[in-house]
Amino acid sequence: MIYVHIPFCHRKCTYCAFHSAAGKHDMEGYVDALCRETERNAGFFGSSQQPRRTLYFGGGTPTLLPLPLLERIVQQLGLHFDISHLEEMTIEANPENLSPEYLDGLRRLHFNRISIGVQSFNDGELKTLNRSHNAQQAVDAIKMAQLAGFDNISVDLIYGLPAQTVDSWRRCLSLVGTLSIQNLSCYALTIEEGTMLERQIETGRVLPADEETVVAQYEALCQWAQASGFEQYEISNFCRHGHASIHNSRYWRREPYLGLGAAAHSFDGNNRRYTPPDTERYINGDYAYTWDTLSDKDAYNETVMLGLRTTEGIAKERIAAWWMPQLRQSLQPYMENGLMEETSTHFRPTHEGLLHADGIATNIIQ
Ligand code: SF4
CATH class of the missing domain: 1.10.10.920 (Arc Repressor Mutant, subunit A)
Structure with a gap:
C-alpha cells in the first residue's frame, strides 16, 4: 500500500484539522520533493519488488494538482515500485475541481476509484462548513465521474452538523440513493482543537449538535443503508457488495504501508514513521522522519x-x-x-x- 499526501486546499473548511493549507502553493516544488522522497524510500518494503496492491492520493485536495504534476508522481512511483498490478488506485477529490477533461486525465493515469468530498447536499450546511462547492456541483461531479468511466465512486458525508436536523440528514441520504455510487463514508462531526469551528463554538456563534440528535442521525444512517442495499463494513463506511475500500480495509488490518508527503505516516509492520506537518520544510527536502517503535x-x-x-x-x-x-x-x-x-x-x-x-x-x- 502506498499513500501520497497532497497538502493543498482551495480554502480551509471550518472543521478541518488535517495538514492542509489554502493560499498560494508551490506545487512544482512539492512534487519535486515527493519525487525525491519516493526515490529515497525505494527499499521501504524490503529488497523483493513485490507488486503493490493499492495506491491512494489523499489530502488536502489532490485534484488541485494539474494533471502533468500528478502524472510525474505516478511515473516516479512506477520507477521505484511495481505498480503495474494495482487492484485499487484512489484519488480524493473535491467537486469544484472536477471537469470532464480532468476526469478523463485521471482515468488515463489509471485511477479506478474516486472519493469525492461532498460532506452535505444542503447548501446552508455547506456554507456553514466553508466548503467551496454547492450541492448541485456535488451531484454534477458524481455524474461527470460516472460518464468518465469511474465505476467505483465513494462519497464522504458528515452528520452531527450544527443546526442539522435528523430530517435534513435523511433528505441528504435519500439523494445519495439516487446517485448510483458504490461507497459511502459518513463521519460524525468532531470539534478539533485549533479549528475555526472550535473558535465559532467558543464564541457562541455556532451551536454544536446535541448528542441525542447525533445518535438519531447515526441510527437513521444505518437504517437507510440497510434498506438501500449498502453493507456496513466499518463504523463509518458502507458499500455496495464487493466495493469495500481495499486500501482502507488493509489499514484496519494493520498491513504495512508507505506514506509519502508532508505529515504522511508510514507503518512497516512494527514501527510507525511520520514527517512533520510542515510543507515548506518538506519542499526544502527536510523529511525529518520520526520513528515510533510499537x-x-x-x-x-x-x-x-x-x-x-x-x-x-x-x-x-x-x-x-x-x-x-x-x-x-x-x-x-x-x-x-x-x-x-x-x-x-x-x-x-x-x-x-x-x-x-x-x-x-x-x-x-x-
Ligand atoms: S477540503 Fe478537506 S483537507 Fe481541505 S480544508 Fe476542507 S476538509 Fe480540510
Whole structure:
C-alpha cells in the first residue's frame, strides 16, 4: 500500500484539522520533493519488488494538482515500485475541481476509484462548513465521474452538523440513493482543537449538535443503508457488495504501508514513521522522519481497537497467543449482552455492538 499526501486546499473548511493549507502553493516544488522522497524510500518494503496492491492520493485536495504534476508522481512511483498490478488506485477529490477533461486525465493515469468530498447536499450546511462547492456541483461531479468511466465512486458525508436536523440528514441520504455510487463514508462531526469551528463554538456563534440528535442521525444512517442495499463494513463506511475500500480495509488490518508527503505516516509492520506537518520544510527536502517503535502491548491495543470498528472484527490470528486469554475474558461480558460474538476466526461486534465500539475498546485495551 502506498499513500501520497497532497497538502493543498482551495480554502480551509471550518472543521478541518488535517495538514492542509489554502493560499498560494508551490506545487512544482512539492512534487519535486515527493519525487525525491519516493526515490529515497525505494527499499521501504524490503529488497523483493513485490507488486503493490493499492495506491491512494489523499489530502488536502489532490485534484488541485494539474494533471502533468500528478502524472510525474505516478511515473516516479512506477520507477521505484511495481505498480503495474494495482487492484485499487484512489484519488480524493473535491467537486469544484472536477471537469470532464480532468476526469478523463485521471482515468488515463489509471485511477479506478474516486472519493469525492461532498460532506452535505444542503447548501446552508455547506456554507456553514466553508466548503467551496454547492450541492448541485456535488451531484454534477458524481455524474461527470460516472460518464468518465469511474465505476467505483465513494462519497464522504458528515452528520452531527450544527443546526442539522435528523430530517435534513435523511433528505441528504435519500439523494445519495439516487446517485448510483458504490461507497459511502459518513463521519460524525468532531470539534478539533485549533479549528475555526472550535473558535465559532467558543464564541457562541455556532451551536454544536446535541448528542441525542447525533445518535438519531447515526441510527437513521444505518437504517437507510440497510434498506438501500449498502453493507456496513466499518463504523463509518458502507458499500455496495464487493466495493469495500481495499486500501482502507488493509489499514484496519494493520498491513504495512508507505506514506509519502508532508505529515504522511508510514507503518512497516512494527514501527510507525511520520514527517512533520510542515510543507515548506518538506519542499526544502527536510523529511525529518520520526520513528515510533510499537511495543507488544501497543500492537495488541491497535489490533483490538481497529478490529472493533469493523464488521469483520478482531482476527484471532493477529492476536499473540499470550494475549488471547486476556482478550477472551475482557470480551466475555459483551458476548453475554449481545454486543459481541465469536466465530472460529474472529471476535466481531454485532450491529448493536458497532454502535458501542469505541466504548468497548476503551474498556478493554491495556
Ligand atoms: S477540503 Fe478537506 S483537507 Fe481541505 S480544508 Fe476542507 S476538509 Fe480540510
